[in-house]
Structure formats: structure tokens, C-alpha cells
Amino acid sequence: MRYAFFPGCVAKGTCPELYQSTYKVAEKLGMELVELTEATCCGAGVMQAKNTELTDAYTARTFALAEEKGLDTVVTICSTCQGYMDPANKTLKEDSEHLARINSHLSDGGHQYKGGVQVKHLMWVLSEGQELENLKGKVQKNLNGLKVAPFYGCQILRPTYALGYEDPEKPSSMERIIAALGGQAVDYRCKTRCCGFPIILENEKAALRMTGRSLLDAKENDAQCVVTPCPLCHLNLDIYQKKAEKEIGAKLNMPVLHLSQLVGLALGISAKELQLPKHFVSSSQVVSAVGA
Amino acid sequence: MAEVRFNIYRLNPETGGDGRFQEYKVECEKGDTVLDCLNKIKGEQDGTVTYRMSCRSAICGSCAMRICGHTRLACSTQVSGLLEIYEEITLEPLQNFPVIKDLVVDMKAYWEKIEAIMPYMVPDAGEPVPEKERLQSPEQFDTVFEVATCIRCSACVSDCTSLEADDKFLAPAALAKSFRFAGDSRDAADKERLTELVKEGGIWDCVRCYECTQVCPKDVRPAEHIIQLREKALNNQMEKSVGARHVLGFMESVGHSGQLDEGKLPMFAVKNIGAKISMVPIGIKMFLKGKLPLKHKPIPGAEDVQRIYKKLEGE
Numbered sequence: 232m233r234y235a236f237f238p239g240c241v242a243k244g245t246c247p248e249l250y251q252s253t254y255k256v257a258e259k260l261g262m263e264l265v266e267l268t269e270a271t272c273c274g275a276g277v278m279q280a281k282n283t284e285l286t287d288a289y290t291a292r293t294f295a296l297a298e299e300k301g302l303d304t305v306v307t308i309c310s311t312c313q314g315y316m317d318p319a320n321k322t323l324k325e326d327s328e329h330l331a332r333i334n335s336h337l338s339d340g341g342h343q344y345k346g347g348v349q350v351k352h353l354m355w356v357l358s359e360g361q362e363l364e365n366l367k368g369k370v371q372k373n374l375n376g377l378k379v380a381p382f383y384g385c386q387i388l389r390p391t392y393a394l395g396y397e398d399p400e401k402p403s404s405m406e407r408i409i410a411a412l413g414g415q416a417v418d419y420r421c422k423t424r425c426c427g428f429p430i431i432l433e434n435e436k437a438a439l440r441m442t443g444r445s446l447l448d449a450k451e452n453d454a455q456c457v458v459t460p461c462p463l464c465h466l467n468l469d470i471y472q473k474k475a476e477k478e479i480g481a482k483l484n485m486p487v488l489h490l491s492q493l494v495g496l497a498l499g500i501s502a503k504e505l506q507l508p509k510h511f512v513s514s515s516q517v518v519s520a521v522g523a
Numbered sequence: 524m525a526e527v528r529f530n531i532y533r534l535n536p537e538t539g540g541d542g543r544f545q546e547y548k549v550e551c552e553k554g555d556t557v558l559d560c561l562n563k564i565k566g567e568q569d570g571t572v573t574y575r576m577s578c579r580s581a582i583c584g585s586c587a588m589r590i591c592g593h594t595r596l597a598c599s600t601q602v603s604g605l606l607e608i609y610e611e612i613t614l615e616p617l618q619n620f621p622v623i624k625d626l627v628v629d630m631k632a633y634w635e636k637i638e639a640i641m642p643y644m645v646p647d648a649g650e651p652v653p654e655k656e657r658l659q660s661p662e663q664f665d666t667v668f669e670v671a672t673c674i675r676c677s678a679c680v681s682d683c684t685s686l687e688a689d690d691k692f693l694a695p696a697a698l699a700k701s702f703r704f705a706g707d708s709r710d711a712a713d714k715e716r717l718t719e720l721v722k723e724g725g726i727w728d729c730v731r732c733y734e735c736t737q738v739c740p741k742d743v744r745p746a747e748h749i750i751q752l753r754e755k756a757l758n759n760q761m762e763k764s765v766g767a768r769h770v771l772g773f774m775e776s777v778g779h780s781g782q783l784d785e786g787k788l789p790m791f792a793v794k795n796i797g798a799k800i801s802m803v804p805i806g807i808k809m810f811l812k813g814k815l816p817l818k819h820k821p822i823p824g825a826e827d828v829q830r831i832y833k834k835l836e837g838e
């Protein structure tokens with residue numbers, strides 16, 4: 232399948248391992264990712280507090296770029312991108328006056344969004360239908376019952392009226408992927424809770440408590456690693472893990488993988504190619520458990 | 524229907540301790556709500572089980588409790604719906620409040636926060652007092668319609684992530700209540716209200732996890748209104764807090780290069796020197812791991828983004 236690809240700022244900035252591992256995985260799976268190199272940041276819910284006309288214009292421009300390439304599905308690899316682009320798309324599609332006004336901001340740059348694009352996180356793409364079957368068939372290193380704690384976080388689940396792909400009370404897309412790879416999904420309360428990242432600058436202590444609490448919950452439920460579809464969650468769960476340990480007064484030492492890295496390991500891609508050594512918390516135990 | 528297992532949190536204030544769960548089995552009928560079952564338990568099995576209820580029609584807000592891990596109104600939650608996901612039904616008191624007995628909590632902190640946000644209309648003092656009431660158009664009322672429907676059940680406060688991590692946080696109910704007035708066409712105290720709200724524990728401490736919007740039984744959408752309060756604060760030039768600088772730095776970065784400069788933003792948003800210094804070790808380690816690009820590159824064709832930014836932000 233050919234998809235338009237919107238990596239987002241973090242995959243091109245502080246999580247280069249996500250960018251690289253996504254391409255490696257796509258290659259193995261025979262998915263063609265056409266990167267929208269001229270696309271802008273989605274606003275991440277931050278800019279939305281100041282000017283939604285602007286963020287909608289940026290987002291419509293991104294969708295227009297996909298349409299210009301003849302592609303109808305934009306794949307994201309960040310829950311936050313998904314969480315803000317998906318609802319913006321719904322409004323653009325449903326409200327023709329709004330779409331016309333937003334397009335009037337784009338016309339000088341030669342772009343027009345016609346409303347023919349869907350935006351879909353890689354997690355959703357891989358978790359269903361043909362792509363899931365394809366994934367199952369390509370597993371080379373079965374995860375061998377590895378206990379994986381899926382960490383959904385917020386932006387890809389809530390609010391339902393804006394996203395609605397799956398029930399935030401009982402999400403299952405990551406569980407289906409983990410099962411397809413031969414892993415065992417750990418069920419724990421914090422899997423749909425906030426990692427704290429959005430206020431890491433505003434209220435670091437509170438943010439660290441959120442990070443610590445979620446990781447501790449995963450650990451107490453015997454997880455061998457945490458996997459997340461969101462690079463912002465990854466930043467907090469991995470980079471800030473040491474600080475979170477101090478804040479909550481408990482040892483965590485929990486490897487945190489991007490979803491594409493976990494998939495990559497099962498597809499037989501090496502830890503080095505998936506850039507696992509870029510993480511602050513070592514993933515070596517996961518790698519040896521899988522035998523990659 | 525069939526026999527359903529209820530696991531109910533019990534805490535006796537006289538014996539104290541951490542509380543425990545007690546199991547009850549209830550014959551449920553089609554259409555039974557959680558509150559119907561609680562009433563059966565209390566009436567037929569154990570009169571000591573304690574909870575709040577009154578209207579039984581999702582109006583008074585007194586029966587909110589944690590049902591299978593999420594806060595909901597017992598009187599408007601059907602058992603059959605829960606059984607589609609859960610095997611048994613767990614009932615716990617509201618989270619983020621001290622428990623008085625079983626499913627009853629002490630709401631004092633909640634009311635104190637409501638009081639703190641000036642929960643009353645402050646009309647423009649310079650305006651002559653009208654003979655009759657102050658009118659507003661249906662469109663003007665629409666702005667505050669959602670927040671006006673709040674029944675003060677505290678479901679949002681119970682499931683609030685930021686409050687759980689920091690009890691100074693004003694939490695969604697009080698902030699939504701604040702928007703009830705700040706968003707009202709007849710209120711003229713924006714500056715006064717917002718000056719309090721941009722302080723520690725206010726609007727910038729929300730993580731935007733949308734738990735509140737998700738659990739609200741009345742679709743008040745507190746998270747969305749917290750974001751509207753942020754917009755109001757920025758429109759009132761309240762730009763000193765880290766939260767406000769976070770937004771402004773972000774806008775500027777994307778407006779110029781099309782993508783966020785993640786290395787620069789924290790240093791711009793945080794002004795406190797001590798806090799800046801404390802970020803350095805992580806920054807160095809990120810750099811060494813190849814996670815902090817030294818040079819921020821604009822996207823190809825960034826001029827088009829700059830043009831849109833200029834048009835819509837005017838600079």
C-alpha cells in the first residue's frame with residue numbers, strides 16, 4: 232500500500248529513532264511511505280490555545296499536499312499529531328463554509344484541500360485487516376510471550392467525539408499488534424492515563440509524578456517493557472524516567488519502546504538499526520529476551 | 524438478566540484503616556442501573572453500605588462514584604452496558620477526595636476551589652444599572668451553554684490527572700465554572716479572573732488529557748473550556764507564565780520554519796534561571812545520544828508557512 236506520511240516534529244527532532252525505525256518497518260512490510268516533506272507542525276494542542284484558524288490552515292495544507300500526490304491516507308506516528316489533525320479534518324470535511332475560508336488562506340501558496348483525505352495513526356493501520364494479516368505473516372522473531380505494557384496515553388483516545396476510533400475504556404489496537412508479534416499484552420490501569428509531558432515545563436514535579444505512577448503500575452503488573460504510539464509520551468517515560476524515580480521514590484528501570492521498534496524487533500530488524508541505543512533507559516533485556 | 528457480582532469499597536470511619544472491598548451478589552433485571560442495585564443491596568442485604576443519592580435522574584449530581592475504574596453517575600449507568608466490558612462491577616468512592624464512609628467523600632476542597640474562582644457575575648461598574656434584567660442573545664448564551672449545564676457531581680474532579688499529581692490544581696469543575704462567568708457577555712471582570720487563573724495551580728497546569736470531558740455525564744467539556752480560558756488570557760496579554768510563553772515560543776518557531784525547534788522552546792518558555800540550569804544535564808545527554816539536533820532546519824518551502832502565519836497572526 233502507498234500512504235502519505237506525516238512524521239511530525241518530534242520524530243524529526245528529539246526522537247530520530249522513531250523516524251528511522253518506522254521506515255525500516257515499512258520497508259519490511261512492503262508499505263510505501265511518501266513523506267510530506269513540506270508539511271508543517273500540527274500545533275500539538277499548544278498553538279490551538281492561541282489560534283485555531285492558523286492550526287486548521289496548517290493542517291488543511293498538509294492534507295492538500297497529500298491530495299496533490301494522489302494519496303488519500305495520511306499516516307501519522309504520533310498520538311498528538313493524530314489527536315489534533317483528526318478532529319480538525321472532521322470539521323473541515325463537515326463544514327463547507329469553514330473549509331472554503333481555510334482554503335482562502337492557502338490559495339496564495341497554490342494549495343487547496345478538497346476534503347478527500349483520512350488521517351490514520353500507524354498503530355491503527357497495522358492493527359486491522361490486511362495490514363495485520365501481512366504483519367503476522369512477516370514475523371521472524373516471535374516475541375515469545377514477552378510481557379509488553381501498551382501505553383496509549385491520552386491524545387489518541389480522548390475525547391471520543393473527536394477521535395472515536397476505539398473505546399478509551401477498552402482500547403485494543405495495540406493489544407492486537409502485540410498478540411500478532413507473539414507478545415503478551417499486560418493489562419494495567421495507567422495504560423490510558425497521561426504521561427505528564429504537556430506540563431513538563433509548567434509543573435515538572437506533577438509531570439514526573441504522572442510518569443512515575445504509570446511506569447510503576449506497568450512494573451507492578453510484571454511488564455518487561457512499555458510500548459507507546461506517541462513520541463511525546465516516549466520523551467517523558469524514557470528521558471525523564473530517572474527524575475521520575477526520584478520524585479516517586481521507587482526504582483523503575485523500565486525500557487520504553489516506540490511501537491515501530493517493537494514491531495521491528497519481531498520483524499527481525501536489529502536493535503542497532505532500530506536505534507534502540509538512543510534511549511536513556513537500556514532496552515538490552517528486551518532485545519535479549521527476543522533474541523534479536 | 525442474571526446474578527451480578529458487586530465489589531464495593533468499604534471504609535468504616537470508626538475503625539479507620541485503608542478500607543477493603545466487600546463482595547455482594549445481586550439479581551439484576553434488564554434496565555437496572557448501578558444505583559438500583561445499590562438500593563437492592565442496602566435494602567435487602569446490608570443496610571450499612573453508605574452512599575449518596577437523591578434525584579435518581581442525573582440531575583442532582585450526588586451519586587457520582589467510581590464505577591469499574593471510571594467516575595460516573597450511579598443513577599444513569601446501566602449494569603448491562605458495564606457487563607459488555609467487565610465481568611464484575613467495582614464501586615469505589617470519588618478519587619482525589621478524602622473518604623468519609625464507604626462511597627461518601629468529603630467535598631470541602633471542591634467547594635473551596637469553586638469559591639476561589641469568583642463564582643458570580645461582575646457587571647461593568649461604569650454601566651448604568653438596567654431597570655430590568657441584563658439581557659443576552661441566544662448566541663451569547665450559546666458560548667456558556669455547556670458550562671451552565673454542570674450539575675456539580677465532581678466526576679471530572681475525581682478523574683482529573685493533574686489534580687491527582689498536584690492538589691493545588693484548581694481542577695476542571697472550578698475552571699469550567701470560571702468560564703461560566705468569564706465567557707458570559709454580561710460579565711466584565713475578565714482581567715481580575717484571569718489574573719488569578721494564570722497563577723500556579725491554574726489553567727496552565729492542565730495536561731489536556733481530556734479525562735474530564737470523557738467522564739462528564741452532562742457534556743460540559745471542561746478541558747475545551749480550560750483551553751478557551753487560555754485563549755482569553757493570551758488575548759489579555761497575560762504572557763508571563765511558562766504556559767503562555769510555551770504557546771508563544773511554539774507559534775513563533777513553527778511560523779518561521781514550519782516545524783518546532785524542540786531544543787529552543789524549553790529555554791524560551793522557562794525564564795527562571797535555576798529551572799533553566801536544571802534542564803542542562805538532560806539536554807547534554809540528549810545531545811550525546813544524538814537526540815538534539817544542533818541546527819534546526821526549516822522545511823522546504825517554509826516561505827508559504829511564513830505567509831500563512833503572517834496573514835493569520837499579523838506579524
Ligand code: FES
Pocket residue numbers: 575576577578579580581582583584585586587596597598599
Ligand atoms: S441521584 Fe441525582 S444524579 Fe444520580
